Amino acid sequence: MAPYESDHATGTGPDEDPRTGRRKAARYVVPVAVVGVAAATIGLVPALAASGDPDLPKITAQQLVEKIAKSDVQRMSGTVKVSTDLGLPDLGSLQSGMGSGHDGDGSSADPRTKLTELASGTHTLRVAADSPEKQKVSLLERDAEYSLIHNDKNVWGYDSASNEVFHTTAQHTGDRREHRPSATPDDFAEEALKSVDSTTSVTVDGTARIAGRDAYQLVIKPKQSGSTVRDVTIGVDAKTGLPLKFTLTPKSGGAPVLDAGFTKVSFAAPPASTFDFRPPKGAKVTEEKPGKDGRREHAPDFGEQFAPGGLSGADTIGEGWTTIARFDTGAKGDKTSGSEQGGAMGGFLGSLGDQVSGDFGKGTVFSTRLVNALITDDGKVYAGAVTKDALVKAADADK
Known part of the structure; x- marks a missing residue:
């Protein structure tokens, strides 16, 4: 089958919340953890959606990938469950012993350190967005809550357990992802759709109900031997094209290495008060200025921990799913x-x-x-x- 071709998606009506922007062309990257390895690629197989519940119009894999690429939901809110199982020991006590701040002298509310907790175990997030200038992600813990809020020029991190606040400013770039952590199915799917060629097969494998929404199941599998990845499944909202669930299963079997999915989702505009924040009385506030270019990595991209390119200075050997990063x-x-x-x-x-x-x-x-x-x-x-x-x-x- 020929590689990706730019046909138009068919089979669904207008999005619930039309969006003016368009993402970059769909590309696929092999999801990996700990190290970045170079991009894997896919040849799109236009398999028709299998029968299932719900009964949705048939769609090819090529059309579904294009639908994801065109999706640009800016107003939404919901709850996301993220489970990560790399087979590593629990590093919670080690993280505590290393201190809560960045480089040992920062704030426990700094998202660069706080949100690394998502790299293991099961966590619940509340997410909300109302434009590229207003986003909020809250990590719900047993007795506390951590929130990262982007509202216009301000980026706030708040750790209720320590009553610490982290604050910096943001540039307006029009990129809705720049000022928030990436840990939703949409984020993982975007990392998984970055490069296209013949080392991967992509099919539509039926339909499902996810967070009360009708969805198609996009399944991505390596064609190359030697990879530890069995497949990646992306549950795609049939109406908006928003990825609602992302599951990465290893070839060794067992539980997924990464399973991130909405349990509740709404495409109505969140209340304006959702993005309001003032430091609580008595809170320790840490201010950080943007870098020389006016930007900083205050919103860590958890999704990129499962994608190539995260290891600066590494050379690569091979291609696609069997790419190996090499450095000295x-x-x-x-x-x-x-x-x-x-x-x-x-x-x-x-x-x-x-x-x-x-x-x-x-x-x-x-x-x-x-x-x-x-x-x-x-x-x-x-x-x-x-x-x-x-x-x-x-x-x-x-x-």
């Missing part, structure tokens, strides 16, 4: 297996991985349910959403 730490002789130079920390890290050897020499492979990383004894790192054998093979070929 420069720490030659600091063996992860526990040499005298590596010390106690080296021995501890080595005990967590599998010792391997090949033409490249010796090293240790650290594994999650999605991403594997090979750290060689001469300080090189090979990582990606690929099998351990694929990493060793890449290191041998790179010698």
